[in-house]
Amino acid sequence: MNNNKSIQAILKSYKVIGGANHTEGLNLPSRQSVHYILDLIRTILFPGFFEPLTGHLENIITQKVLELQEKLTLEITKSLMAESAIHKDQAQQKAEDISARFINQIPSIRRILKTDIQATFDGDPAAKSEQEIILSYPGFQAISVFRTAHFFYQENVPLIPRIMTEIAHSETGIDINPGATIGERFCIDHGTGIVIGETSHIGNNVKLYQGVTLGALSVQKSSAQTKRHPTIEDNVTVYAHATILGGDTIIGEGSTIGGNIWLIQSIPAHSKTYISTAQQKVTVRKSNS
Numbered sequence: 001m002n003n004n005k006s007i008q009a010i011l012k013s014y015k016v017i018g019g020a021n022h023t024e025g026l027n028l029p030s031r032q033s034v035h036y037i038l039d040l041i042r043t044i045l046f047p048g049f050f051e052p053l054t055g056h057l058e059n060i061i062t063q064k065v066l067e068l069q070e071k072l073t074l075e076i077t078k079s080l081m082a083e084s085a086i087h088k089d090q091a092q093q094k095a096e097d098i099s100a101r102f103i104n105q106i107p108s109i110r111r112i113l114k115t116d117i118q119a120t121f122d123g124d125p126a127a128k129s130e131q132e133i134i135l136s137y138p139g140f141q142a143i144s145v146f147r148t149a150h151f152f153y154q155e156n157v158p159l160i161p162r163i164m165t166e167i168a169h170s171e172t173g174i175d176i177n178p179g180a181t182i183g184e185r186f187c188i189d190h191g192t193g194i195v196i197g198e199t200s201h202i203g204n205n206v207k208l209y210q211g212v213t214l215g216a217l218s219v220q221k222s223s224a225q226t227k228r229h230p231t232i233e234d235n236v237t238v239y240a241h242a243t244i245l246g247g248d249t250i251i252g253e254g255s256t257i258g259g260n261i262w263l264i265q266s267i268p269a270h271s272k273t274y275i276s277t278a279q280q281k282v283t284v285r286k287s288n289s
Helices: 004-017 031-045 057-083 088-123 130-136 138-154 160-172
Strands: 187-189 207-209 213-215 243-245 271-276 281-286
Touching: 031 057, 031 088, 031 138, 031 160, 057 088, 057 160, 088 130, 088 138, 088 187, 138 160, 138 187
Parallel strands: 187 207, 213 243
Antiparallel strands: 271 281
16 A cells, blocks of 8 residues: 555645644653653652662762753753744753752752641541652652642743643642642642642642642633632642632631532631532531631
């Protein structure tokens, strides 16, 4: 069978429709390479947990950090050139600077992840150890990738932050946009089906159960630069499959949101919101505490 005509039609479609990676010059960031970068970061964040350490810790971490800086610089350079008219030398210098700043931030990322581990351990009676959480909890895996991706989002690196969180999404079923703002001691219990939108703001000591959506009301593309997702203040628990929508929606400090609820309105601090099974309506009750 002669496929020449079909091949020519496919090639023509790349010119007419687009959607092909660059075949000349610098390519787009590689998802496979970004995945490898996440593995490197994970090894540096938690040495000995995900691959055996043979040798002196300082030598191993030095080697990993140097490799990470090289690979980050290459992929960030690609992303900068793909999204702007920046010259390659400028893109590479900028990528080197961003990579260096990220490596300087690793101790701070480790510190905040420690609070997430502790919150998960304290909040889950089934958790036997911190080691179990690091090695096996999908919620913590999604959080740790988010904390990394959020740094690059704040640095205005194109493509890579979203690739990172979508890798975590595919592996855990938890979808956290890298633009979200999330405080310390963040706990995701079970986690499957959680969605956290780009402009969500989550305070400290917040716990989300599986299936929770922090989403936007139906908006136009022109609203991209506005706050579209809710604010969850400190010390809030949101139970399974609750849906909270809208940039003006604020869940007050110390509140509890019951399961399967749909909210597009703000909730006062220290309240409990749930569905009354007798009347099948949303009830907001102020706590005594």
